[in-house]
Amino acid sequence: MRYLILSDLHGNRPALEAVLEAVPPSAFDRVVVLGDLVGYGADPNFVVERVRALDPVAIVRGNHDKVACGLASDEEFTPLAREAIAWTAAALTPENRAYLHALPAGPCLVSERVEVCHGSPVDEDAYVTGSVDALEALAAARAPICLFGHTHLAVVFERDHDRLLVRLPHSDDGLVVGLDPRRRYLVNPGSVGQPRDGDPRAAFAILDEEAGRVELRRVAYPIERAQAAILSAGLPALLAHRLVAGR
Ligand code: ZN
Numbered sequence: 001m002r003y004l005i006l007s008d009l010h011g012n013r014p015a016l017e018a019v020l021e022a023v024p025p026s027a028f029d030r031v032v033v034l035g036d037l038v039g040y041g042a043d044p045n046f047v048v049e050r051v052r053a054l055d056p057v058a059i060v061r062g063n064h065d066k067v068a069c070g071l072a073s074d075e076e077f078t079p080l081a082r083e084a085i086a087w088t089a090a091a092l093t094p095e096n097r098a099y100l101h102a103l104p105a106g107p108c109l110v111s112e113r114v115e116v117c118h119g120s121p122v123d124e125d126a127y128v129t130g131s132v133d134a135l136e137a138l139a140a141a142r143a144p145i146c147l148f149g150h151t152h153l154a155v156v157f158e159r160d161h162d163r164l165l166v167r168l169p170h171s172d173d174g175l176v177v178g179l180d181p182r183r184r185y186l187v188n189p190g191s192v193g194q195p196r197d198g199d200p201r202a203a204f205a206i207l208d209e210e211a212g213r214v215e216l217r218r219v220a221y222p223i224e225r226a227q228a229a230i231l232s233a234g235l236p237a238l239l240a241h242r243l244v245a246g247r
Contacts, residue, residue, distance in 0.1 A: 001111065002027070005189045005205040007034035007118075007149030008062065009051070011041025011088065012193030012243075013229070015202040016050055018221030019192055028206055031055070032110060034149035034189070035062025035118035037100065039081065040239050041193050042229035044068070044088050048096040058110040061103035062118045062150065063125050068092060069100040076125075083236055091233075107141070113209060115143040119150040127151050128186065131164050137186055138164075144184045145207070145214075153197050154190030154205075154216050158183055169216045179212040187214055193226075200246035 004023055009016055031054040038044035039062075051059070066072035067085045069092070074082045092100070106117030106124050120126040120133065121140040127150055128137050134157040137146065156167040156175065160183045169175035169190075179185060190203025197203075201218035208214070227240035 001209045002029045003057070003110070003114070003207045003209070004028040004031045005034065005147055005187070005207060006031065006051075006192050007189050008036040008152050008191035008193060009033075009047050010036055010064070010191065010193035011038045011044040011047050012202075012226050013041070013043035013046045014223070014225040015193045015221045016047055018219050019202050019204045022217075022219040023204070023206070030057035032057060032116055032147065033059040034116055034147060035060045035103070035106070036064045036149065037062070038068050038088050038092070039064030040084050041226060042233040042235060044091055045093055045096050047193075048092070048099055052099060058108055058116050059103060060106035060108055060116055060118050060124070061100065064088075065100045065103060069097045071101060080236055080238060084239060087233065087235055107146070109143060111143070111209065113143055114145045114147065114207070115141060116147045118148065120148060121146055125150075128188070129153070131166065134166075134186055135159070135164060138184050141184065141186070144181075145179065145187065146185065147187050147189070147207070149188060149191070151188060151196075152191035152194055153188060154203050155188050156214065156216070157186040159185070169218075172218075174218055175216040177214050179214060181212065185214070189216060194243065195246045198246050200244055
């Protein structure tokens with residue numbers, strides 16, 4: 001099975017459209033979504049409906065999805081995120097809100113070898129950023145390939161016995177990692193709608209289970225369109241500015 005992996009879409013329509021244009025339907029079999037469909041961006045309904053139409057084989061909720069549909073409070077959010085999620089909650093159609101409300105908490109098994117979560121298999125809201133978090137997450141994961149999001153940072157952690165390798169994409173080429181069946185992996189595709197690693201292009205990944213290969217990719221998108229939508233929606237201008245910086 002070949003999976004197109006999407007995470008942290010955050011209501012960014014032009015970014016999602018660019019990813020789906022960059023990947024022909026023949027390049028993957030099924031879609032998996034790692035949460036945070038909404039929040040920050042100005043097109044939450046479009047993104048939820050587009051994701052629904054993709055009929056993901058696995059999808060988990062993110063922390064922004066939970067707050068937007070009333071499952072969690074915004075007390076952990078920054079003032080900026082809080083303002084954006086209040087706008088999002090009001091903008092969502094009842095049908096799309098119900099879809100977010102019904103999304104499962106991670107981790108969820110996709111196959112014998114692949115599982116998905118938003119933050120970490122330890123806790124759906126935990127951030128896996130460094131080696132300590134990664135080792136904890138790898139120990140908690142049931143499947144040898146665990147896909148996660150939440151940090152908006154593309155990375156592959158690879159565990160070989162007591163050795164942890166951290167693989168970061170660099171340059172325009174992205175990152176291709178061959179998956180050794182004797183090792184365990186934590187894969188973050190990065191964020192479609194709000195990258196924070198200094199590269200403003202939309203991030204996504206393709207996992208080929210049989211070939212044992214994961215590819216982290218980037219695609220440029222018309223950022224100015226996402227910015228215009230944010231500004232005309234009356235969302236904080238900082239949300240538009242940060243998209244250019246990729247921070
Ligand atoms: Zn997010």
